[in-house]
Amino acid sequence: MRTEGDFIKINESLLPLSWLYGIGVRFRNWLFDVGLLKTRAFGIPVISVGNITVGGAGKTPHVEYLIRLLENHVKVGVLSRGYKRKSKGYVLADQDTPMSDIGDEPYQMHRKFPDIYVAVDKKRTEGIDRLQYDDATKNVDVILLDDAYQHRYVKPGINILLVDYHRLIIYDKLLPAGRLREPQEGKSRADIVIVTKCPKDLKPMEFRVLTKAMNLFPYQELFFTTLDYRPLLPVFGDPQATLPLGDLQGKNILLLTGIASTRQMVQDLRQMMNIGTHDDRLRQLQFGDHHDFKDKDIEAINDTFAAMPEPRLIVTTEKDAARLIFCEGLSEEVRKALYALPIKIKFMLDEEENFNSKILSYVRKNSRNSILVKSKDDHKSKDSHHSGHRTGTISFRNN
Template sequence: MEGDFIKINEWLKPLSWLYGCIIGFRNFLFDVGVLKSRAFDIPVISVGNITVGGTGKTPHVEYLIRLLKDRFNVAVLSRGYKRRTKGYIVADANTIMTDIGDEPFQMKQKFPKVTVAVDAKRVHGIETLMDSDKKIDVILLDDAFQHRYVKPGINILLVDYHRLIIYDKLLPAGRLREPLSGKNRADIVIITKCPDALRPMEFRVVTKAMDLFPYQDLFFTKLAYDDLKHLYNGSTRELNSIGSDEHVLLLTGIASPRQLREDLKPYVKNLTPLRFPDHHEFNDDDVQLINETFANMPSPKIVITTEKDAVRINDTKGLSKEIKDNIYSLPVKIKFLLEQEEVFNEKIISYVRKNSRNSILAKTKDDDKSKDSHNSGNGSRTISF
């Protein structure tokens, strides 16, 4: 099988070369200014990747929301992947998942006071957000690293520890959406989904291999989990409450569930994975497979799924009563390694504080007062920080 895979990759190399030429020419047009990147008079932080598949974008965007929401008015803008609508939509209490997509819907549910909007045209989406709500201090762009029509103030590139971009190839032979040189646009690079037992030597090896410029900051994060939450009645239970005789059906529709499976091993002795493609919409055949798989498992048993899958499962009909009585989502967060959290937080907060519209307006007013005081000849001065 491995030999066949290598042969397939060899056959795909010419297509990867052609794809790389096309993407490289597009990036060149942006670099020389033929295609324009738009900057905005508001802090814009982009979170994304240059690979196909999950690198943990949603948990990292949610980390930024938690970090900023009590200090600033935060808005999140996503394209709303696989939604059934078009154009600009801002979510409210009555918005359904299919209107904005599973990830924006998940974020709106978890952070109801945060503005969540979708628009495939990010420039238009930012303009609309700024015009419709003058109180917004910062906009978080979800999955926009390659959307070069927007020039963010901070560009965050996520790289999966298990699929380092430095060892990958361009589509279709590999998973890279653009040449490796695309990483040079990042202000911050985060190696995500790191294992707990990462040794100091491994940090140094990855740091050297990434070959970043001095202006780029490198961070490492891992996945961390909250208590299991029942999909239908809201009850919770701790991960360590799963008994050694308990069987778990791990139901996922995410791009890369590998680290999740590894993280569950200390808690789950009997794990049956059932994997579907990323953002998968469960049809009748899928539901039948899920029901049959769970029915054939020994008792006691439960189903564990991800938060992103949970918002789609809630809209899925036909699940057995046994599954509905025993299905839990596993909330995920990220944690920084190497005691890097404080450095990262300060970098983000400082950028937003210095560049928010309210800060700029206040500074302008202070400058005007200073000029007026100077012109009046009374010797007084206004100092702003």
């Protein structure tokens, strides 16, 4: 069996600092647990998606999955803090909102789903109030909180914790020795835990080992998801001129990223290209997560691509594309060759219907506009394909 936590590196010399950091985090959580710091519940369905590690666990693809599941049933609002944005306070995205005002991930979702509300606010309770009561958005039926697992001032109706397969929290340590934002027992606040970025070829025994290792409580449900790639989209040019994944074979590829972890993406790209681990036809140009591309970075991109032999192509993520489209100085060759690789998530072990049912049932039972939601929920979600499926009921315990 492969090692699940195979991307974990612990700096043991920093463990004493991690111990001190843990005291502070545990004290803060205790203040919430005993009620000295107040948590607010809301009269509208609120679903939180987040993690307890620094770096990406696939939050955006999972939020987008929820959007696709819900948008034909109810009016969806997404609330994020807008990491690295240059604005302050509450901002509701409209057709003229620049990426710098809301951040790359909210901008990506706003472009892909123009019929939903996308807002940013560091203070999530105030953001939820604005979405509920402002005239522009008061018809919102459900709010998805992006990256809010540690934001305990909000009590979500469903709390979804994402755990990267390559960096399982059970093997990690607290900051700064590891990358945990809080002790792993913080997973107990989750109603649903999803192990993300799983290899597609996991064996039944590996699922059983992972399930036992996660050691969840009876009230919690565990799911596994893997990455599902779609045809490549040109970052510049006609968005309809997609490139099939099979066209990656026989080309020299530059993987250009500014994300937390490319490990699974690299493995999957090599499979698409039908090349081995050490084949230099796949090269990488990696920057930090949410990287703000500077002139020297643009120069490095131009020079690296120019030095590659034909036929050649640049592959990037949708999140990076949201920043790259605003970058000046990219060569004409780079602009023509730059493609984004869209990612969706796919539930493993045939658990998609189970997950969908829990989400739809919660929203239907708790929506302010219950008559509308019930009538719409009589139809299948566009992500559900099994005939005869009926949405069941679900009761989550109080967090």
